[in-house]
Amino acid sequence: MATQHSRSAARIMMAPAVVLLLGWMLIPLTMTLYFSFKKFLPLRGGDLGWVGFDNYVRFVSSSAFWPSVQTTLIIVGGVLVITVMLGVLLAILLDQPLWGQGIVRILVIAPFFVMPTVSALVWKNMFMDPVNGLFAHLWKFFGAQPVEWLSDAPLFSIILIVSWQWLPFATLILLTAIQSLDSEQLEASEMDGAPPLARFGFIILPHLSRAITIVVLIQTIFLLAVFAEIFVTTQGSFGTRTLTYLIFQRVLESQNVGLGSAGGVYAIILANIVAIFLMRIVGKNLDS
Amino acid sequence: MGQITLNQITKSFGDVQVIPPLDLRIDDGEFVVFVGPSGCGKSTLLRLIAGLEDVTSGDITIDGRNATEVPPAKRGLAMVFQSYALYPHMSVRKNIAFPLRMAGLDKEAQNAKVDAAAKVLNLTDYLDRRPGQLSGGQRQRVAIGRAIVREPAAFLFDEPLSNLDAALRVNMRLEISELHQTLKTTMIYVTHDQVEAMTMADKIVVLQAGLIEQVGSPLDLYHTPRNKFVAGFIGSPKMNFLTGQYAAGYDATTIGVRPEHISVSSSEGTWSGRVGVSEHLGSDTFLYVDIDGVDEPITVRSTGEIGVRHGDNVYLTPDASKIHRFDKQDLRIP
Numbered sequence: 001m002a003t004q005h006s007r008s009a010a011r012i013m014m015a016p017a018v019v020l021l022l023g024w025m026l027i028p029l030t031m032t033l034y035f036s037f038k039k040f041l042p043l044r045g046g047d048l049g050w051v052g053f054d055n056y057v058r059f060v061s062s063s064a065f066w067p068s069v070q071t072t073l074i075i076v077g078g079v080l081v082i083t084v085m086l087g088v089l090l091a092i093l094l095d096q097p098l099w100g101q102g103i104v105r106i107l108v109i110a111p112f113f114v115m116p117t118v119s120a121l122v123w124k125n126m127f128m129d130p131v132n133g134l135f136a137h138l139w140k141f142f143g144a145q146p147v148e149w150l151s152d153a154p155l156f157s158i159i160l161i162v163s164w165q166w167l168p169f170a171t172l173i174l175l176t177a178i179q180s181l182d183s184e185q186l187e188a189s190e191m192d193g194a195p196p197l198a199r200f201g202f203i204i205l206p207h208l209s210r211a212i213t214i215v216v217l218i219q220t221i222f223l224l225a226v227f228a229e230i231f232v233t234t235q236g237s238f239g240t241r242t243l244t245y246l247i248f249q250r251v252l253e254s255q256n257v258g259l260g261s262a263g264g265v266y267a268i269i270l271a272n273i274v275a276i277f278l279m280r281i282v283g284k285n286l287d288s
Numbered sequence: 289m290g291q292i293t294l295n296q297i298t299k300s301f302g303d304v305q306v307i308p309p310l311d312l313r314i315d316d317g318e319f320v321v322f323v324g325p326s327g328c329g330k331s332t333l334l335r336l337i338a339g340l341e342d343v344t345s346g347d348i349t350i351d352g353r354n355a356t357e358v359p360p361a362k363r364g365l366a367m368v369f370q371s372y373a374l375y376p377h378m379s380v381r382k383n384i385a386f387p388l389r390m391a392g393l394d395k396e397a398q399n400a401k402v403d404a405a406a407k408v409l410n411l412t413d414y415l416d417r418r419p420g421q422l423s424g425g426q427r428q429r430v431a432i433g434r435a436i437v438r439e440p441a442a443f444l445f446d447e448p449l450s451n452l453d454a455a456l457r458v459n460m461r462l463e464i465s466e467l468h469q470t471l472k473t474t475m476i477y478v479t480h481d482q483v484e485a486m487t488m489a490d491k492i493v494v495l496q497a498g499l500i501e502q503v504g505s506p507l508d509l510y511h512t513p514r515n516k517f518v519a520g521f522i523g524s525p526k527m528n529f530l531t532g533q534y535a536a537g538y539d540a541t542t543i544g545v546r547p548e549h550i551s552v553s554s555s556e557g558t559w560s561g562r563v564g565v566s567e568h569l570g571s572d573t574f575l576y577v578d579i580d581g582v583d584e585p586i587t588v589r590s591t592g593e594i595g596v597r598h599g600d601n602v603y604l605t606p607d608a609s610k611i612h613r614f615d616k617q618d619l620r621i622p
Contacts, residue, residue: 182371184373185373185374187360187373188367188373191340191360191365191367193387193390194361202378202386203375206377
């Protein structure tokens with residue numbers, strides 16, 4: 001329907017946004033690539049010239065690399081499993097007619113509005129602190145020895161914190177999906193003799209598959225970059241050093257910009273591998 | 289067997305009573321149609337029978353067994369929904385087999401029953417498709433297929449044809465009637481379309497605001513409507529109603545004459561009037577004639593073609609033996 005004129009006008013009006021977004025993406029990417037081929041130590045002599053693929057080789061051969069990839073995948077996988085499973089359950093619960101439904105829904109969504117740093121601090125100091133935390137009091141109430149969460153179960157603690165933040169997102173998307181389910185389908189299956197569990201397995205879950213796919217894809221992208229929660233809790237110790245955190249340590253703690261940049265390029269590749277992998281498995285759901 | 293009795297059932301949503309106390313008996317093998325304008329409670333009544341809604345008071349008896357508290361799946365009824373309610377992620381075969389699978393039948397028995405049903409409904413070529421790849425009429429047949437494999441005591445249809453186009457509707461109407469002849473199972477059918485009611489039913493239940501206005505065979509309702517509402521609802525085009533001086537001569541508050549019981553003449557007759565719109569269908573001609581002192585134009589149905597135009601003066605003569613008389617309470621005077 002667009003005329004030649006309106007089409008070119010549209011292009012001109014979109015141009016600033018496109019240029020800005022392109023610059024936003026391209027400049028950091030180019031700089032990362034540029035530094036990854038340099039020996040660049042800001043406090044120890046600055047730019048020390050080109051080194052080819054040295055940084056890439058050193059980053060991978062470091063003993064910290066593979067464990068960090070593993071940690072990253074455990075955190076992403078753990079959070080995905082918890083948020084999707086609890087998200088489906090919560091969505092079904094919130095779909096039931098309920099007194100004060102509006103307030104309950106806002107409460108459920110609230111954690112999503114808390115900044116990662118803040119929520120990690122809240123969890124660390126108010127729940128998981130072995131002396132003053134709520135969990136410590138709870139354990140003591142039952143006469144048990146309080147758990148030192150962040151050193152005894154560091155990965156689990158971080159997964160718990162991150163899941164708490166992302167559960168609202170999953171719940172929200174799954175809730176809207178559940179609300180779009182035709183109630184006559186459920187009634188039909190009820191008349192066909194399906195008990196509640198079968199109705200869930202045969203009708204509700206297949207209906208949610210597309211929404212679950214979307215939740216998994218979007219969360220994966222963000223979870224690969226989890227940083228604040230680790231920074232304020234364990235600082236990467238006790239085996240919680242993810243790839244993102246390793247890169248941070250190389251650049252800011254070891255002051256080796258070149259090495260960190262090479263790690264950044266690996267992170268980009270890893271993210272893309274995971275993305276393609278996921279698209280392959282679950283992308284089918286988005287087509288039909 | 290499929291004998292259903294409703295005894296003094298009521299249904300309220302909050303403070304609103306949508307079904308006042310209601311009695312109805314549906315005999316085995318009958319094709320019963322619930323008909324009425326939208327919001328008259330006919331779908332609610334069907335859902336009460338199905339068990340998808342709980343009755344507020346009263347009893348439902350199916351085959352002599354009190355089914356009031358029995359869950360839907362255990363009532364032995366099958367329902368076809370207005371939206372068909374097919375399971376979109378399952379193939380046609382799996383859709384039809386679903387009730388059998390829930391009943392725990394083994395694979396072979398399931399397949400045999402599905403194939404038999406598909407053959408009856410001309411679905412054999414479509415068994416591997418998804419509902420999304422089927423046309424409206426085919427989806428309708430899948431929904432019916434899912435109902436027949438259960439071999440229910442009675443079928444419940446909730447406005448099953450309202451999503452189809454006119455030509456397909458006539459076809460499916462015939463197919464459902466045919467199915468009833470073959471299976472001889474009780475069928476309860478809800479519609480707002482009186483043509484569907486007239487053509488398919490053994491027994492029509494006319495509802496208005498949750499109340500049963502009249503129960504009877506289609507021709508009973510046509511010839512001897514109990515009141516003005518039934519008279520106006522059954523028959524197409526609608527019955528003409530006249531009051532005042534026109535009715536006074538017949539000793540009634542209102543008289544009703546069906547369009548097919550009025551003859552038209554250009555020279556003489558009882559009422560004179562002026563032709564408004566005329567609809568020429570070939571086989572019939574519908575005339576809308578304005579006569580003095582009546583707000584609504586009188587509809588007249590003449591067979592064949594008649595040569596009148598917009599604005600012509602004509603005379604109408606009602607067939608005196610076919611005039612229905614109604615008293616002040618809108619009840620028919622026999």
